[in-house]
Amino acid sequence: xxxxxxxxxxxxxxxxxxxxxxxxxxxxxxxxxxxxxxxxxxxxxxxxxxxxxxxxxxxxxxxxxxxxxxxxxxxxxxxxxxxxxxxxxxxxxxxxxxxxxxxxxxxxxxxxxxxxxxxxxxxxxxxxxxxxxxxxxxxxxxxxxxxxxxxxxxxxxxxxxxxxxxxxxxxxxxxxxxxxxxxxxxxxxxxxxxxxxxxxxxxxxxxxxxxxxxxxxxxxxxxxxxxxxxxxxxxxxxxxxxxxxxxxxxxxxxxxxxxxxxxxxxxxxxxxxxxxxxxxxxxxxxxxxxxxxxxxxxxxxxxxxxxxxxxxxxxxxxxxxxxxxxxxxxxxxxxxxxxxxxxxxxxxxxxxxxxxxxxxxxxxxxxxxxxxxxxxxxxxxxxxxxxxxxxxxxxxxxxxxxxxxxxxxx
Amino acid sequence: xxxxxxxxxxxxxxxxxxxxxxxxxxxxxxxxxxxxxxxxxxxxxxxxxxxxxxxxxxxxxxxxxxxxxxxxxxxxxxxxxxxxxxxxxxxxxxxxxxxxxxxxxxxxxxxxxxxxxxxxxxxxxxxxxxxxxxxxxxxxxxxxxxxxxxxxxxxxxxxxxxxxxxxxxxxxxxxxxxxxxxxxxxxxxxxxxxxxxxxxxxxxxxxxxxxxxxxxxxxxxxxxxxxxxxxxxxxxxxxxxxxxxxxxxxxxxxxxxxxxxxxxxxxxxxxxxxxxxxxxxxxxxxxxxxxxxxxxxxxxxxxxxxxxxxxxxxxxxxxxxxxxxxxxxxxxxxxxxxxxxxxxxxxxxxxxxxxxxxxxxxxxxxxxxxxxxxxxxxxxxxxx
Numbered sequence: 001x002x003x004x005x006x007x008x009x010x011x012x013x014x015x016x017x018x019x020x021x022x023x024x025x026x027x028x029x030x031x032x033x034x035x036x037x038x039x040x041x042x043x044x045x046x047x048x049x050x051x052x053x054x055x056x057x058x059x060x061x062x063x064x065x066x067x068x069x070x071x072x073x074x075x076x077x078x079x080x081x082x083x084x085x086x087x088x089x090x091x092x093x094x095x096x097x098x099x100x101x102x103x104x105x106x107x108x109x110x111x112x113x114x115x116x117x118x119x120x121x122x123x124x125x126x127x128x129x130x131x132x133x134x135x136x137x138x139x140x141x142x143x144x145x146x147x148x149x150x151x152x153x154x155x156x157x158x159x160x161x162x163x164x165x166x167x168x169x170x171x172x173x174x175x176x177x178x179x180x181x182x183x184x185x186x187x188x189x190x191x192x193x194x195x196x197x198x199x200x201x202x203x204x205x206x207x208x209x210x211x212x213x214x215x216x217x218x219x220x221x222x223x224x225x226x227x228x229x230x231x232x233x234x235x236x237x238x239x240x241x242x243x244x245x246x247x248x249x250x251x252x253x254x255x256x257x258x259x260x261x262x263x264x265x266x267x268x269x270x271x272x273x274x275x276x277x278x279x280x281x282x283x284x285x286x287x288x289x290x291x292x293x294x295x296x297x298x299x300x301x302x303x304x305x306x307x308x309x310x311x312x313x314x315x316x317x318x319x320x321x322x323x324x325x326x327x328x329x330x331x332x333x334x335x336x337x338x339x340x341x342x343x344x345x346x347x348x349x350x351x352x353x354x355x356x357x358x359x360x361x362x363x364x365x366x367x368x369x370x371x372x373x374x375x376x377x378x379x380x381x382x383x384x385x386x387x388x389x390x391x392x393x394x395x396x397x398x399x400x401x402x403x404x405x406x407x408x409x410x
Numbered sequence: 411x412x413x414x415x416x417x418x419x420x421x422x423x424x425x426x427x428x429x430x431x432x433x434x435x436x437x438x439x440x441x442x443x444x445x446x447x448x449x450x451x452x453x454x455x456x457x458x459x460x461x462x463x464x465x466x467x468x469x470x471x472x473x474x475x476x477x478x479x480x481x482x483x484x485x486x487x488x489x490x491x492x493x494x495x496x497x498x499x500x501x502x503x504x505x506x507x508x509x510x511x512x513x514x515x516x517x518x519x520x521x522x523x524x525x526x527x528x529x530x531x532x533x534x535x536x537x538x539x540x541x542x543x544x545x546x547x548x549x550x551x552x553x554x555x556x557x558x559x560x561x562x563x564x565x566x567x568x569x570x571x572x573x574x575x576x577x578x579x580x581x582x583x584x585x586x587x588x589x590x591x592x593x594x595x596x597x598x599x600x601x602x603x604x605x606x607x608x609x610x611x612x613x614x615x616x617x618x619x620x621x622x623x624x625x626x627x628x629x630x631x632x633x634x635x636x637x638x639x640x641x642x643x644x645x646x647x648x649x650x651x652x653x654x655x656x657x658x659x660x661x662x663x664x665x666x667x668x669x670x671x672x673x674x675x676x677x678x679x680x681x682x683x684x685x686x687x688x689x690x691x692x693x694x695x696x697x698x699x700x701x702x703x704x705x706x707x708x709x710x711x712x713x714x715x716x717x718x719x720x721x722x723x724x725x726x727x728x729x730x731x732x733x734x735x736x737x738x739x740x741x742x743x744x745x746x747x748x749x750x751x752x753x754x755x756x757x758x759x760x761x762x763x764x765x766x767x768x769x770x771x772x773x774x775x776x777x778x779x780x781x782x783x784x785x786x787x788x789x790x791x792x793x794x
Contacts, residue, residue, distance in 0.1 A: 135599075137595070138596075201529075201594050202530070205528050209520050
């Protein structure tokens with residue numbers, strides 16, 4: 001239960017931080033001229049000053065990490081506006097007071113329902129627990145007949161929409177006028193959405209057994225995504241839709257082959273990019289090494305996510321050296337962060353720096369959870385932050401280590 | 411040295427006259443129908459009327475003359491019969507062939523270019539105790555399931571030279587069957603979200619498995635040299651579940667199953683587990699597994715077969731692993747197949763403890779030239 005004075009205290013503290021904050025000693029590493037003004041994302045774009053030896057890094061631990069650290073119920077966080085706001089503001093304060101990272105405190109609060117929002121619009125409602133981020137289960141497309149019954153989501157009434165509208169309205173009332181509340185976003189890419197709605201097993205078989213059905217589902221998911229974002233813009237009184245930030249998490253080998261990606265996914269992601277004026281950030285948690293040359297064909301793709309399993313070297317070649325695009329490199333949250341020694345962290349980060357030195361890039365640390373105790377996990381986060389600060393904020397030299405090897409040479 | 415002696419010598423980690431060879435000794439070391447027919451045509455041999463012995467995997471009954479003259483196979487399989495209540499009924503819906511298994515699982519295969527019967531509907535819809543209570547579990551004590559198996563096994567034992575292998579009863583394991591009954595995605599969720607249900611489901615399946623193997627081995631235990639169990643735990647990249655969950659929920663039940671088997675036979679225990687199972691190999695040894703199959707060399711941690719042999723070869727016989735079944739065998743040249751087969755033999759043959767077999771079933775579309783290159787190399791270089 002939150003105390004009555006917690007929210008006012010957090011609001012004042014954020015005001016102090018925002019007013020005090022000026023460019024840190026290592027400079028402002030974000031590109032303020034980058035296209036896309038959604039201001040709803042934790043993502044910004046590295047300043048295209050490639051080769052200066054510095055790079056921004058951002059910590060974004062899992063909600064479960066912060067909930068354990070601060071003592072929140074995640075069920076309340078994702079269903080109650082006051083709890084959600086306090087939880088979000090408290091993260092900003094903690095990050096500001098404990099980390100050197102480049103994610104700044106802000107007076108804009110996104111009502112973020114993560115990856116479970118979009119599936120909910122089609123009937124996959126989340127299960128809530130105090131100690132876990134909500135999860136979804138129970139695919140809704142069991143066959144062609146059930147797919148035929150699916151309707152385009154209603155912006156106001158489908159799935160979690162009523163809850164999100166309520167939280168948005170309450171948050172807007174709770175926060176003072178100098179704060180802004182952003183309505184939730186649809187992050188989930190069309191393939192990822194079908195992965196949930198159809199189930200991975202059935203979808204994998206459809207890819208082989210029934211290609212027309214996959215195209216029908218992908219076209220439907222793509223259409224629904226575009227229409228939802230248009231309705232969101234209308235609701236917020238904005239002119240048109242802005243470039244997309246998209247997580248197509250299950251796009252990766254071996255879930256799909258490169259040939260299947262080219263046939264079943266690339267056309268729809270390209271269609272989305274054209275419709276939205278670009279994809280500001282393309283993300284997948286899977287291994288997309290073998291898909292990189294195909295993903296590079298998506299028009300107006302600006303920042304490419306390189307997750308823990310994806311090879312960095314070909315991404316640098318394909319995206320890092322292309323005008324107007326950059327790379328976000330993420331580490332493996334367990335083996336490269338929570339269970340890593342300082343020496344292992346340093347070695348890996350120097351390898352990344354050596355690989356990316358001449359291109360615009362940033363590092364992003366997500367998926368961080370609590371392994372054993374909160375204290376131990378916090379110590380690992382603080383350790384990584386210190387090592388990152390030394391390597392990416394203070395030392396401009398090119399590392400005297402070998403870059404990450406090409407997967408072709410491994 | 412006959413086939414059975416050759417097999418037993420190798421299983422005792424001693425070197426026989428040549429490496430024992432298996433094709434069709436289990437339903438995970440065989441050859442699919444299309445590949446078999448292509449091979450028979452390539453060899454100019456008449457396959458005759460092809461009888462299917464495993465619908466799901468599309469495995470044909472292999473002729474003795476083919477196994478003896480072409481493969482030099484040292485094994486034969488002893489397999490369970492179906493239950494008396496269930497009857498196979500295949501329905502044609504125009505696009506697919508469909509049937510419901512004895513476990514009430516819906517399977518289908520595309521009529522055009524279908525390779526397997528895929529599992530498409532799962533009978534346990536809800537993770538509840540009530541669902542477990544009303545489910546029509548197969549009866550492992552059904553006499554029809556084991557009818558005449560003792561006579562068959564004894565005849566094979568007394569009248570043929572082959573090593574006899576009991577195939578995996580029911581065709582699934584303690585971790586696999588819950589996925590067949592609930593669906594893979596649902597059961598993986600159950601392990602976390604409905605742990606009591608997942609635990610009870612696996613316990614019931616273990617009870618059925620133990621009873622089934624007990625009935626089987628009461629019939630054939632004295633005559634067989636190898637008993638197979640199977641349970642896929644891993645993808646090609648690593649474990650499908652955390653090792654902690656495996657050790658807490660699955661390993662103790664696998665141990666109980668293996669103890670049930672070992673109480674009834676002196677046969678060696680073959681564990682079939684696809685994917686990157688390296689993490690679990692010490693666990694398998696601990697619970698009494700003698701033989702590891704299929705040694706999927708393109709899965710993470712299993713590619714260096716020399717190192718694998720050095721690390722685990724004293725405790726485990728490797729049964730399989732002869733040629734990368736996803737790359738070299740289907741897509742390589744015959745020369746590349748020969749090169750890899752020879753390398754794998756060099757790695758795994760020394761000091762016995764090795765049975766040459768394909769990595770899982772040889773799939774449709776594998777060129778007959780490559781299949782023959784693999785076996786010709788085994789014949790040529792598999793001599794001690």
